[in-house]
Amino acid sequence: MRVSWLRASLRTRLVVLGLMVNLTLAGMLTAVALLSWQSLLQQDLHARGDAISGLLDSGLAALLAKGDHFGIYRFAESGVESRSISFLVVRDAAGHVLVHTAPDDRSAQLAPMPVPDTLYKLWQAGPVLALNRDIHYDGRKVGSVQFGLPLEDIRTTFYGLLLRCLAISSLGVVGLLLLQHLLRCWISEPIEGLVLAAKRMARGESGGLLPRSGPPEVMALSESFARMRESLDERMASMRIQQDTLNAIADHTYAWELWFDPQGRVVWVNPSVERITGHTVEQCLQSERYLLDMVSDIDRDRVSCALRTSLADRKPGQGFQFRVRHKSGANLWVLASWTPIFAAEGQYLGIRVSLLDCTESLENRRALEQAVSRLRVEQLRASQHLRDAQRERAMLDTLLASxxxxxxxxxxxxxxxxxxxxxxxxxxxxxxxxxxxxxxxxxxxxxxxxxxxxxxxxxxxxxxxxxxxxxxxxxxxxxxxxxxxxxxxxxxxxASAEQLVFLAERDTLTGIFNRRRFQLEIERMVKQSERSQRSMALLTFDLNDFKLVNDNHGHAAGDMVLIDIARVINRTIRQSELFCRLGGDEFAVLLPEADVFDASMLAGRIDQHIREIAFDFSGIERRVSASIGIAIFPDHAATADELVAAADAAMYDAKKDDENGCWRIFDGATMQASLTFRPPHKHDYDGRNEPTVIV
Ligand SMILES: Nc1nc2c(ncn2[C@@H]2O[C@H](COP(=O)(O)OP(=O)(O)OP(=O)(O)O)[C@@H](O)[C@H]2O)c(=O)[nH]1
The missing domain is CATH 3.30.450.20 (PAS domain)
Structure with a gap:
């Protein structure tokens, strides 16, 4: 009933409400009228009863007291008509009927009753209301009267009143219907137009006619509706763009997206499912059974249980992996994550599931795990190598530091x-x-x-x-x-090297160059002379009778003689010339780029300087002399050895001629240069380690 009333149209509701209001008003009006009329009628009946009772009491009291039955009779006959009563019954004090004017016995036998206080009692009273009154005279009851008040006119008036009330109510209904018609014309039809336009809008159809005439309220509503429709059209257009965008985003997401309603039915699937599994969107939307059948037999129960749990929990989750059969029959691993979906009003709409094909990543992970295990082995090796390297590094550091x-x-x-x-x-x-x-x-x-x-x-x-x-x-x-x-x-x-070289090339007693250096230098100078085509000279000299110095004054005195002669002669020769002790008391001077004249001049100076040295041997002054030989390369020799032999030959020639010392130039015609190697004097290698004297 409630539903049917709520579904009733506005016009029906207005009509029903109008009728109810109208009938209520008419009923209330009738009730008020009847109650008012009832009250007036009661007062009137009391008044009429009291008035008639007064008249009858004043007219009959004396007659009843006297017992004048005739007078009573006449009074009754004359009084019924004039007093507007239906009948009159007069009784004496004993209750005997004295006069009876009722047209029949039934009226006379009507039981007296009080004046009715409701219309119902009045209706029950019938056409005549019988009233009974006692008659008193001098304070005592002398009789009673019963008279009937006619109620026909009252009933007629009552019916008329009811008819008027009905007429007013009918007029109200007619007016209501008329008003309803006008409402329909003024309000319902424009509203129906709005309703039709709203239905068209609800169906997504644009346009639709809106009422162009009607009362201002409807027109204002129509204008508001038109603006609302424009606004809705704009919002719809915007929402379509948003929807298209969202659809595009949802449909083109890389993952396989599904939407399950709270009952576990699949609501939406994006096209990625076809790329991942080979199954179409339409196939997936057939039923959730189709989706579960796509899950491999091994994982189906697990997936079904997880789906139910996720729908019931209404909480997000992730990291759930299971296998799905590709349309080709191959098994794929997918990784699921899900999140509950709620409407703006908080209504639970189900869960959205995202599935990613992780087959390749799983394979990659396995490959990665294998690579990691291999890497760990390599790492262990590398650690070992590192320790070895650190140990070697420490050793190397120690080595380098030392x-x-x-x-x-x-x-x-x-x-x-x-x-x-x-x-x-x-x-x-x-x-x-x-x-x-x-x-x-x-x-x-x-x-x-x-x-x-x-x-x-x-x-x-x-x-x-x-x-x-x-x-x-x-x-x-x-x-x-x-x-x-x-x-x-x-x-x-x-410093050590220089010392060695010095020691190797110097004579230990005199400090001048020794035979070894002499040999090197003479060969070098000979070659140099050959290259430069310029002559060089060799001058050798040997002390005369040096053995006597040793024998007479001691070996130390002999050493002193050798040292002094070396010092003096060393001062005499030039920087470019080389002065050597060849051994014993034999010396040599090499003169580069020198000829016979140069050598002769030097021989003269040497001879003179040696003779000038005065030695003091324990208070005895002694002097020594030398024999000097000169040979020129290439005039007197073709090689260094020949040059030495030529100089020696000249020197021996000089010693032979003059025991007191002189000098000779090699002369091939008179002198015999011997190439036989002349061993050094014994004393050149006598093993004495004398201090070197730097000259
Ligand atoms: N004090 C000293 N004597 C030496 C050294 N080397 C050699 N002698 C001596 O020098 C002497 C050289 O003797 P010779 O040249 O044969 O004889 P000489 O007395 O000079 O006679 P002539 O050469 O023929 O004039 C020997 O007695 C050697 O012992 C030396 O370094 N110091």
């Missing part, structure tokens, strides 16, 4: 990679911690200069006197070049 050579590794841009402690100590630099990464130019610009295109060895003499041997070795790597720089303090070594 070296007496400073070394530094630099990269291609001459940034320091490694420097051992001796390198820092050598150059007065900070240790490796502070050097590493810095460019060598910052600390040793001159040394860094050497790195520009140099390799091999460079010997540097430092301001403090040290001699440093720098060895440069390029390091070639794969696209990464660098250099190794070794710095060695060779000051002591160089």
């Amino acid at each position: 070296l007496y050579i400073g070394l530094v590794f630099v990269d291609g841009e001459r940034r320091v990679l490694y420097a051992n402690p001796l390198f820092s100590q050598f150059w007065g630099l900070p240790q490796l911690d502070e050097l590493a990464g810095h460019v060598l130019e910052e600390f040793l610009p001159s040394l860094a200069e050497l790195l520009h295109g140099h390799s091999g060895e460079v010997e540097l003499k430092l301001d403090d006197g040290r001699i440093v041997l720098v060895r440069l070795s390029p390091i070639e790597g794969d696209g990464d070049s660098g250099s190794l720089l070794l710095c060695e303090d060779v000051t002591a070594a160089r």
Whole structure:
């Protein structure tokens, strides 16, 4: 009933309500009229009863007291008509009927009743209302009267009143119908037009006629509706664009997207399903059974249970993997994530499931796991290698730190990679911690200069006197070049070498060059003379009777003679000339680029200087002399040995001629130059380690 009333049209509701209001008003009007009329009627009946009772009491009281039955009769006959009563029955005090004017016995036998106080009682009373009144005279009851008040006119009036009320109600209904018709014309039809337009809008149809005439309220509603329709059209257009966009986004998402309603029915599937599984969207939308059938037999129960749980939990989830059969029959691994969907009003709409094909990533993961395990093995090996390398590095560090050579590794841009402690100590630099990464130019610009295109060895003499041997070795790597720089303090070594050379070429007693150097130099000068085509000279001399000095004054005195002669003669010869002791008391002078004249001049000076030396042997002054031989290359010899032999021959010739010393030039015609090797005097190698005298 309630539903049918709610579904009733506005016009029906208005009509029914109007009728109800109308009938209520008519009923209330009738009720009010009847109640008012009832009240008036009751008052009227009381008034009429009381008036008639008064008249009858005044007319009959004396007659009844006297017992004048005739008078009573006449009074009754004359009084019925005039007093508007239907009948009159007069009784004496004993209740005997004295006069009876009722037209029949039935009226006379009507039971007296009180004046009715309701219309119902009045209706029940019939056409005549019988009233009974006692008659008193001098304070005593002398009889009673019963008279009937006619009610026909009252009933007629009542019917008329009812008819008028009905007429008013009918007029109200007619007016209501008329009003309903007018309402239909003025309101319902325009509203129906709006309803039709709204239905067209609801069906998504644009346009539709709106009422163009009607009362201002309807027109205002129509205009508002038109504006609303325009606004709705715009919003619909915007929503269509948004919907198209969302559809495009949803349909073109890479993942396979599904929407399950709260009952587990699939509502929407995006086209990615065809790309991933080969099954079409329409096939998937057939039923959730189709989707479950796509799941592999192994995982179906698990997936079904997970779907039910997710729908019931209404919570997001992810990381659920299962297998799906591709249309071709191949098995795919998919990774599911899901989220519940709620309408703006909070209504639960189901869950949206996203499925990603993770077959390849799983295979990749397995491959990755295998690679990781292999990598771990390699890592263990690498760790072992690293430990070995660290141990070797420690050993290498120890080795490099213990070296007496400073070394530094630099990269291609001459940034320091490694420097051992001796390198820092050598150059007065900070240790490796502070050097590493810095460019060598910052600390040793001159040394860094050497790195520009140099390799091999460079010997540097430092301001403090040290001699440093720098060895440069390029390091070639794969696209990464660098250099190794070794710095060695060779000051002591160089000094030792010089000393050795000095000792090897010097005569230990006199300090002048020895036979070894003489031999080297004479061969060199001979070759030089051959190249320059200029002559050279050899001058040899031997002391005369030197044995007597030893014998007479001791060996030390002989040594003194040899030393003094070497010192004096050494002062005499030129820088380019070479003065040597060949052994014993035999000396030689090599004169480059010299001829007979030059040699003769020198021989004269030597002879003179030797003779001028006065030796003091324990208070005894002694002087010595020498025999000097001169030979010229290439005039007197073709080789160095021949030149020595020629000079010796000249010297022996001079000793033979003059025991007191003189000099001779080799003469091939008179002298016999012997090429037989003349061994050195015994005393050249007598093993004495005399202090060297630097002349
Ligand atoms: N004090 C000294 N004597 C030496 C040294 N070397 C050799 N003698 C001696 O020098 C002498 C050389 O002797 P000779 O040249 O044969 O004889 P000489 O007395 O000079 O006679 P002539 O040469 O023929 O004039 C020998 O007695 C050697 O022992 C030396 O280094 N010191």
